[in-house]
Amino acid sequence: MHVKMVVGRYAPDRKLDGELGAPYPPPYADKPRKTYQTFEIDLHDEAMVLDGLIHIREHVDESLVVRCSCRCAICGSCAMWINGHAKLACTTKMKDVIENGAVRVEAPPSMMPVRDLVWDMGPFMEKMRSVKPWLEGKPVSPDEEYRVPNEAMDELVQEVSCISCGACLMDCESYAVNDKFLGPHALARAYRYANDPRDSMQQERLKEYSDPNGVWDCTHCYECVHVCPKGVAPLEQILKIRQMSVAAGYTNNAGTRHALAFAESVRDSGRLNELTLMPKSLGLFNIKAQLQSLPSAFNLLRAGKLPPIIHHKIPGVTRVKAIFKKVGGPLT
Amino acid sequence: MKVAFWPGCVSKGACPELYVSTHKVAEALGIELHELTEAPCTGAGVLSEQNPALADSLNGLTLAMAEKLGADLMTICSTCQGVLSNHNYQLTHKPERMERANAVLSEQGYTYKGTTKVKHLLWILVEDIGLDKIRSLVKRKLTGLKIAPFYGCYILRPEEYLGLREKPERKNYLEQIISIIGGEPVEYHGKSKCCGFPMVTMNRDKALMMGGNHIMEAKSKGADLLVTPCPLCHLNLDAQQPDAARVMKQTIDVPIFHLPQLLGLAFGFSPEELRLDHHVVPTTKALEKVELKV
Ligand code: SF4
Ligand code: SF4
Ligand code: SF4
Ligand code: SF4
Ligand code: FES
Numbered sequence: 001m002h003v004k005m006v007v008g009r010y011a012p013d014r015k016l017d018g019e020l021g022a023p024y025p026p027p028y029a030d031k032p033r034k035t036y037q038t039f040e041i042d043l044h045d046e047a048m049v050l051d052g053l054i055h056i057r058e059h060v061d062e063s064l065v066v067r068c069s070c071r072c073a074i075c076g077s078c079a080m081w082i083n084g085h086a087k088l089a090c091t092t093k094m095k096d097v098i099e100n101g102a103v104r105v106e107a108p109p110s111m112m113p114v115r116d117l118v119w120d121m122g123p124f125m126e127k128m129r130s131v132k133p134w135l136e137g138k139p140v141s142p143d144e145e146y147r148v149p150n151e152a153m154d155e156l157v158q159e160v161s162c163i164s165c166g167a168c169l170m171d172c173e174s175y176a177v178n179d180k181f182l183g184p185h186a187l188a189r190a191y192r193y194a195n196d197p198r199d200s201m202q203q204e205r206l207k208e209y210s211d212p213n214g215v216w217d218c219t220h221c222y223e224c225v226h227v228c229p230k231g232v233a234p235l236e237q238i239l240k241i242r243q244m245s246v247a248a249g250y251t252n253n254a255g256t257r258h259a260l261a262f263a264e265s266v267r268d269s270g271r272l273n274e275l276t277l278m279p280k281s282l283g284l285f286n287i288k289a290q291l292q293s294l295p296s297a298f299n300l301l302r303a304g305k306l307p308p309i310i311h312h313k314i315p316g317v318t319r320v321k322a323i324f325k326k327v328g329g330p331l332t
Numbered sequence: 333m334k335v336a337f338w339p340g341c342v343s344k345g346a347c348p349e350l351y352v353s354t355h356k357v358a359e360a361l362g363i364e365l366h367e368l369t370e371a372p373c374t375g376a377g378v379l380s381e382q383n384p385a386l387a388d389s390l391n392g393l394t395l396a397m398a399e400k401l402g403a404d405l406m407t408i409c410s411t412c413q414g415v416l417s418n419h420n421y422q423l424t425h426k427p428e429r430m431e432r433a434n435a436v437l438s439e440q441g442y443t444y445k446g447t448t449k450v451k452h453l454l455w456i457l458v459e460d461i462g463l464d465k466i467r468s469l470v471k472r473k474l475t476g477l478k479i480a481p482f483y484g485c486y487i488l489r490p491e492e493y494l495g496l497r498e499k500p501e502r503k504n505y506l507e508q509i510i511s512i513i514g515g516e517p518v519e520y521h522g523k524s525k526c527c528g529f530p531m532v533t534m535n536r537d538k539a540l541m542m543g544g545n546h547i548m549e550a551k552s553k554g555a556d557l558l559v560t561p562c563p564l565c566h567l568n569l570d571a572q573q574p575d576a577a578r579v580m581k582q583t584i585d586v587p588i589f590h591l592p593q594l595l596g597l598a599f600g601f602s603p604e605e606l607r608l609d610h611h612v613v614p615t616t617k618a619l620e621k622v623e624l625k626v
Contacts, residue, residue, distance in 0.1 A: 322439065
């Protein structure tokens with residue numbers, strides 16, 4: 001197989017030939033731009049993207065820096081952007097990603113560049129540490145091992161497959177605009193400990209994870225589910241924390257108010273009431289936030305787009321009410 | 333073809349231009365719309381995350397209504413598509429969830445057998461109507477317009493619920509349609525990213541930046557307009573655009589079209605018929621490029 005590998009290179013101390021890339025977005029806007037170099041190489045048909053990079057390093061340009069170790073999706077070293085999406089280079093088949101004879105690889109713009117394909121894992125690890133990924137509190141029975149029922153572990157094993165590769169964080173939409181967001185990997189791990197029967201700090205955890213930059217700052221975009229090479233589905237773990245924290249009464253935040261106002265609207269009219277959703281989500285007494293949301297309402301009004309002032313119920317609303325009554329739980 | 337039509341709340345609320353233009357385009361294409369007027373809101377994922385049993389039942393009801401009609405269920409909102417696809421997948425793959433939902437539905441006189449196919453208008457256009465038929469209806473080629481597709485999350489992810497593993501080409505239908513009506517599709521990274529809508533009440537400025545960044549990227553690649561199959565994306569990208577511009581301290585000024593509005597233009601409808609004069613960001617400059625006025 002003949003392939004053109006377009007490699008994004010980053011080496012501020014060297015002059016590189018090639019095509020200059022776009023400027024880094026914040027917070028790395030002060031970093032020099034990447035240079036894209038094209039390597040034409042021949043590989044066997046089943047080669048992985050990482051095989052291509054190692055081939056370049058061994059046979060074409062030994063200065064290319066790439067991070068890898070296990071080459072079988074265990075160590076989590078080789079996550080990078082392949083054609084603009086996060087993937088492990090060691091398990092991505094070249095032939096699956098070639099577009100018009102070429103494949104583009106680079107470190108993602110959301111991570112601090114170190115050199116060529118290597119990006120700084122520091123912030124990623126820092127987020128992981130900040131959710132206290134260990135069992136907290138005093139052991140429940142100090143004299144013997146703690147026996148955990150199998151069923152209690154069923155829910156947690158999905159997260160345990162995480163290899164800390166960083167793919168989810170590098171494509172996370174919320175992280176792209178807010179580097180304080182705890183992020184998919186850390187929150188998935190947070191769930192793993194918050195729901196472990198041996199942990200005695202569940203309440204504190206739930207409170208902390210529902211604070212700003214926690215579970216409610218996730219925009220629900222499914223990118224992390226899509227790119228995770230190990231099936232961890234971080235968003236699904238985040239949603240479980242949201243459920244747990246609402247049930248535990250940590251409801252004084254816009255995320256929960258939004259969820260409850262939405263549910264109320266559907267229960268009472270069968271559909272979404274756009275007029276009351278925003279004010280209720282922001283909190284009726286949160287005057288500052290209410291004022292901030294006003295310009296959009298004016299924009300809608302001016303364009304003749306404001307939702308009908310009298311919110312109509314759908315004709316089938318009695319059916320909807322009955323369903324809520326039956327399975328709506330606390331929302332009935 | 334006959335479809336069970338689920339317009340979603342937004343096309344009947346803040347985006348009436350989507351509802352109107354869908355009807356125009358459907359008529360031109362011979363899609364017979366049987367609107368499910370008694371179906372409830374999908375819950376937009378919010379209900380699914382707080383109470384899966386409730387969301388299974390509400391969406392199961394809509395799916396059962398379409399099944400009774402004997403037609404595919406057509407959506408015009410990426411979010412509705414995502415939520416209905418998700419619950420259809422859960423109900424048809426997990427017998428215990430189907431049983432639980434049907435226990436609730438049977439009291440309302442419905443049972444869901446699991447045969448309904450949920451399809452966004454975008455998929456129906458390419459898979460059922462066909463590009464040839466669309467081409468034959470084009471009366472006004474949109475030559476010279478650079479059009480950036482904006483898909484939104486829930487029509488692309490998660491892939492297994494949306495049938496994208498079997499039909500990966502669904503990720504390119506907007507480009508195919510843009511080309512067939514004479515426009516030039518703009519390629520940019522943000523086309524498959526999130527517009528920020530779900531976060532707008534939680535973290536307003538960041539959510540606005542999210543959408544604003546994608547529009548600015550498309551603009552930097554020459555886009556005259558963005559087209560989206562999702563009215564929630566539309567709200568965040570059009571209605572909130574002046575606010576996004578303020579937060580980002582930049583001029584944005586790129587109009588956002590609903591998919592049926594764009595198609596309707598190519599089919600020869602006037603901008604007023606498609607309510608292109610009811611947008612927050614004026615569509616004037618883009619329309620002038622194809623010698624149209626509002
Ligand atoms: S779903 Fe949430 S955590 Fe996952 S990538 Fe999107 S914003 Fe990030
Ligand atoms: S959750 Fe998945 S993508 Fe994220 S770090 Fe763990 S293995 Fe990688
Ligand atoms: S997802 Fe949106 S448009 Fe669809 S039903 Fe719900 S609120 Fe309405
Ligand atoms: S892009 Fe925005 S509105 Fe559209 S599906 Fe994603 S979150 Fe929803
Ligand atoms: S080299 Fe270890 S995960 Fe790719």
